[in-house]
Amino acid sequence: MQPETSSDQALVEKVQQGDKRAFDLLVLKYQYKVIGLIGRYVQDRSEALDVAQESFIKAYRAIGSFRGESAFYTWLYRIAVNTAKNYLVSRSRRPPESDVELDNEDVFSIYESLTDIATPEAKLNSDRLEEAINQAIKDLPEELRSALTLREFDGLSYEDISLIMDCPVGTVRSRIFRAREAVEKHIYPLMDAGE
Amino acid sequence: MAALNDHSVDKRSSLSAMFDGEATDKDVECLLNADSGELSRQLESFHLIQQTLHKDSKVAVGLEDRLVLGIRAQIDAEDSAIDTKLVPFVLPAKKTDVKASRPTWKVMFSSVAVAASVTFVIIFGGNALLTPDAGNLNLTVDVQSPVTNNTVTSLAELNKGGLKVDNVRLQNYLRQHAEQASMTVGQGMIPMARVVSYPVKE
Secondary structure, three states: OOOOOHHHHHHHHHHHOOOHHHHHHHHHHHHHHHHHHHOOOOOOHHHHHHHHHHHHHHHHHHHHHOOOOOOHHHHHHHHHHHHHHHHHHHOOOOOOOOOOOHHHHOOOOOOOOOHHHOOHHHHHHHHHHHHHHHHHHHHOOHHHHHHHHHHHOOOOOHHHHHHHHOOOHHHHHHHHHHHHHHHHHHHHHHHHHHO | OHHHHHHHHHHHHHHHHHHOOOOOHHHHHHHHOOOHHHHHHHHHHHHHHHHHHOOOOOOOOOOOOHHHHHHHHHHHHHHHHHHHHHHHHHHHHHHOOHHHHOOOHHHHHHHHHHHHHHHHHHHHHHHHHHOOOOOOOOOEEEEOOOOOOOEEEEHHHHOOOHHHHHHHHHHHHHHHHHHHHHHHOHHHHHHHHHHHOOOOOO
């Protein structure tokens, strides 16, 4: 789980002031999580994308009433789940009896339940990607690997990581970024192949 | 060229921080001006790395910025539709004086006065019609009661001398009204006929 963000709140405030580009950034940041979440309810990929789009538009329309009492993603999560359920009801399909828990939702794979993604070719590509990422992470210098895993696997804030690694927050930020860049170089060719 | 690369690195670094929820205002400003396709591509790889570390790597690639572009297009279309619809309503609203749209005290007072007049006419008109000869006010009404045999109420006690003139004026008015109504609207006769034919016990 990522720590709840003050930068999200900054983006939300910009959207509330009429800056649509800030909402674009929020969509870009959360689109994978939202599609993964909706994929638990709506199996078809194109339908899931439509529901995700509707969810984001509902969020945009209602963002004026968002007061930051909860994290933005928690709020968006509720909108997405309700939109997915309403979609199923409108299609005379029964929504699942229990909701996806917010805490568990993070570990669900994006698209893993979407039917047209689970082709043998997609599965093979996905396995290759996973292998490449794991290998790239293993090849990282120790300081970069530690910073990245503390952030991604343990979900620690930059400040907490800086205390653990005994270095400034700016250094943590830089190490995590460099680690991601290094892994990206390994996976870009595979991402292109997957399209 | 080096400056361009530095700018690109700064942008990617800002995106990495935003992904972690650690972006500063400067990062946000930097990202607001970035190309959404480029950002989406990079975020996709961040998600892949994150999910792999969560042992959950089945991320579909190739979403890029299609979703965000679709959302933006729909929002823009809805906004322009709303703007178009609002024009005829917004412009008159600016010219409307809120005070002018409220009823003034004169209007309210005249409404109350008319209502009071009508009430007055109905009450005293009814009384007058119950007394065909307003000059002879010795009318008594016997009311049979199971408790007391005779209860007498004298209308003469209730009516004073000044009422006589009013009753005459009222009857004239009602007669004129009935005649005029009968000439204009046929229905006008009906309520008056009922009143006139009200049985009076002498």
